[in-house]
Amino acid sequence: MRQNRLSQRLKSKLDSFGFDALIKGVSTIVEETKPEELEALAGVPAVKEEKTASDFELVQEKPGPAPVRSSSASSRMYEAVGLLETIEVAKTAGRPIQPILSDRVRPAVAVRPAAPSAIKTTTFIETAEENPSQEASESKAAMRERDYESQDYESRVSAPEQLCRALEALSGRLTQEAGKMAASLAQGDVQDAGFYLAHINQILELLHTIDVRGDIARQLDVNNAPPPGRAWPRTAWTVVEFAESPFSALLPSNADDNLVRELIYAAWGISFEHK
Amino acid sequence: MKIVSVVNQKGGVAKTTTTANLGASLAFRGYRTLLIDLDPQANLTLGLGVEWDQLDCALHNVLLDPDETPLESVLVQIHDLPLFLAPGHLNLADCEVMLMPAAGRAYRLRNAIESLLEKQKFDWILIDCPPSLSTLTQNGIVASSHLLIPTEPKFYAFAGMDTLNRMIVGLTKDLRFKVELLGVLLTMVERGTRLHQTIAHEIRERFGDKVFETVIYKNVRLSESEVEGKPIILFDRRATGSQNYEALAEEVLARAAK
Numbered sequence: 080m081r082q083n084r085l086s087q088r089l090k091s092k093l094d095s096f097g098f099d100a101l102i103k104g105v106s107t108i109v110e111e112t113k114p115e116e117l118e119a120l121a122g123v124p125a126v127k128e129e130k131t132a133s134d135f136e137l138v139q140e141k142p143g144p145a146p147v148r149s150s151s152a153s154s155r156m157y158e159a160v161g162l163l164e165t166i167e168v169a170k171t172a173g174r175p176i177q178p179i180l181s182d183r184v185r186p187a188v189a190v191r192p193a194a195p196s197a198i199k200t201t202t203f204i205e206t207a208e209e210n211p212s213q214e215a216s217e218s219k220a221a222m223r224e225r226d227y228e229s230q231d232y233e234s235r236v237s238a239p240e241q242l243c244r245a246l247e248a249l250s251g252r253l254t255q256e257a258g259k260m261a262a263s264l265a266q267g268d269v270q271d272a273g274f275y276l277a278h279i280n281q282i283l284e285l286l287h288t289i290d291v292r293g294d295i296a297r298q299l300d301v302n303n304a305p306p307p308g309r310a311w312p313r314t315a316w317t318v319v320e321f322a323e324s325p326f327s328a329l330l331p332s333n334a335d336d337n338l339v340r341e342l343i344y345a346a347w348g349i350s351f352e353h354k
Numbered sequence: 355m356k357i358v359s360v361v362n363q364k365g366g367v368a369k370t371t372t373t374a375n376l377g378a379s380l381a382f383r384g385y386r387t388l389l390i391d392l393d394p395q396a397n398l399t400l401g402l403g404v405e406w407d408q409l410d411c412a413l414h415n416v417l418l419d420p421d422e423t424p425l426e427s428v429l430v431q432i433h434d435l436p437l438f439l440a441p442g443h444l445n446l447a448d449c450e451v452m453l454m455p456a457a458g459r460a461y462r463l464r465n466a467i468e469s470l471l472e473k474q475k476f477d478w479i480l481i482d483c484p485p486s487l488s489t490l491t492q493n494g495i496v497a498s499s500h501l502l503i504p505t506e507p508k509f510y511a512f513a514g515m516d517t518l519n520r521m522i523v524g525l526t527k528d529l530r531f532k533v534e535l536l537g538v539l540l541t542m543v544e545r546g547t548r549l550h551q552t553i554a555h556e557i558r559e560r561f562g563d564k565v566f567e568t569v570i571y572k573n574v575r576l577s578e579s580e581v582e583g584k585p586i587i588l589f590d591r592r593a594t595g596s597q598n599y600e601a602l603a604e605e606v607l608a609r610a611a612k
Contacts, residue, residue, distance in 0.1 A: 086552050089509065093556065096516035100523045101501070102564055104534030107526045 243299040246290060250303035253282045261329040269338060273345020279326060280314040280346065287311060318343055356610055357467065357479040358536055359498040362505055363521070364514030365485035368541035370397045371576055372504045372602075373482040375595070378585030379603035381437035385477040388429070388470075391442030392463070392494050393484040394450070399441040402432050403583025412443035417462045417493070418452060425470040433588055442482075446490060453489050460489065460529050464497035487521045495522065496529055500536035502606075504570075507540055507553040535561075536609060539602065541570040568602040570595070 260275035290296050293311050296304035305311055315321035318339050360373045373389055381387045391398040391413060396406040406412060415423035429438045453459040467479065483494040505511040538561050544550050558565045571594055579589035586596040
């Protein structure tokens with residue numbers, strides 16, 4: 080009697096678990112499994128989402144793996160905007176740079192739909208993960224790193240040409256996005272400006288991943304490298320951060336708190352209503 | 355040749371014990387077997403009598419710089435059996451962090467094994483994965499052809515397997531690999547415990563013939579053999595634990611032959 084009760088309780092609890100991928104096995108070598116099928120295998124019902132980053136025309140990618148990053152504001156924006164893989168570094172640099180965060184997650188926050196200028200390019204994940212052996216040898220220098228400070232820099236500088244191209248591409252894109260944000264702000268289109276601010280933040284996070292102090296960019300004489308003694312600007316995901324950021328200089332002269340808040344919210348993909 | 359990750363996100367389910375003793379039982383039958391200790395706790399290494407802190411290099415060196423430290427350079431033979439160990443090390447924990455920004459990081463172990471197999475032949479490779487959904491575990495899974503999931507007949511075991519299931523589905527979205535379940539192994543089973551019987555029954559109902567017939571019963575001799583730094587088959591072949599793992603080896607060989 081007691082065993083039956085136990086068994087029934089167990090069964091009811093187990094219904095929320097999924098083991099299909101384990102039981103059936105998985106293969107991504109011969110053919111790609113569709114995301115919907117994967118969701119079914121995981122036992123996770125597909126969530127109906129609003130327009131998300133994956134709806135961007137410029138994002139040509141598969142959904143990513145389970146989140147690994149922290150739940151900080153900036154990391155959530157990584158998840159939301161998905162710009163990591165859309166920047167043209169891979170194409171411009173000829174091959175992917177090493178220290179790119181390749182963990183991708185399905186966008187968690189709804190963001191605005193497609194930007195007009197769709198960029199179709201090979202994603203970092205595709206390039207990096209689909210050619211592991213090539214990447215393994217290419218990333219040897221990066222693998223020698225023992226920490227993210229001194230030795231890290233030495234090893235990265237050991238591939239100067241590749242780094243230089245990557246940094247050039249990122250800083251160039253940063254300037255472009257800043258210009259677009261300034262133009263949008265000048266036209267009073269805060270939603271658009273927020274969209275570009277999200278891009279700026281994404282690029283800055285990438286730059287910080289490679290060259291947090293800006294030393295490498297200066298050493299390699301990269302265009303738009305931060306001046307001596309200065310690092311790449313910090314990201315601006317909050318009103319306070321934006322106020323401290325050099326990008327706040329792009330605000331129109333009549334900008335008030337509400338506009339900044341709206342801008343930040345727009346970067347987050349959240350519409351802001353004035354009260 | 356089969357590469358089997360012994361994996362379960364839940365800790366304390368006898369992953370390491372299973373890797374060591376299944377590997378030893380296979381080696382005892384003449385199969386050239388390699389054990390890979392991917393767990394930063396390096397318990398497999400310790401349990402086989404190898405002092406990881408005395409080693410010049412270990413698995414973390416292989417993962418960080420396979421050109422400088424190829425896998426074959428760290429192998430240690432265990433007790434004159436055709437049993438080899440790629441020892442783990444506490445530094446594997448650092449390795450986890452250092453691999454984070456690296457492209458192709460999930461393929462490190464697979465590449466190292468492929469290079470090794472160009473020079474040496476192994477019949478079985480067993481990978482002892484850490485009890486986490488980490489980059490190291492990803493390396494283990496991506497390098498494997500099969501998974502072996504030891505699990506204690508407790509409710510949390512299901513949650514652990516559900517998480518593992520989700521992790522594998524997640525990996526399929528970005529990584530290229532193929533893996534199938536060799537089997538679910540019930541471990542640390544206590545005879546006559548109603549709860550264990552109920553849960554074991556439920557596991558068999560859910561996983562069907564994927565669950566090994568062989569069950570590993572709780573046996574103190576298994577723990578004692580770890581203290582001695584020997585697989586149970588060399589420590590006390592008559593012990594229940596030894597007989598269980600020998601039966602498992604036979605079952606594994608039979609499954610592999612199918």
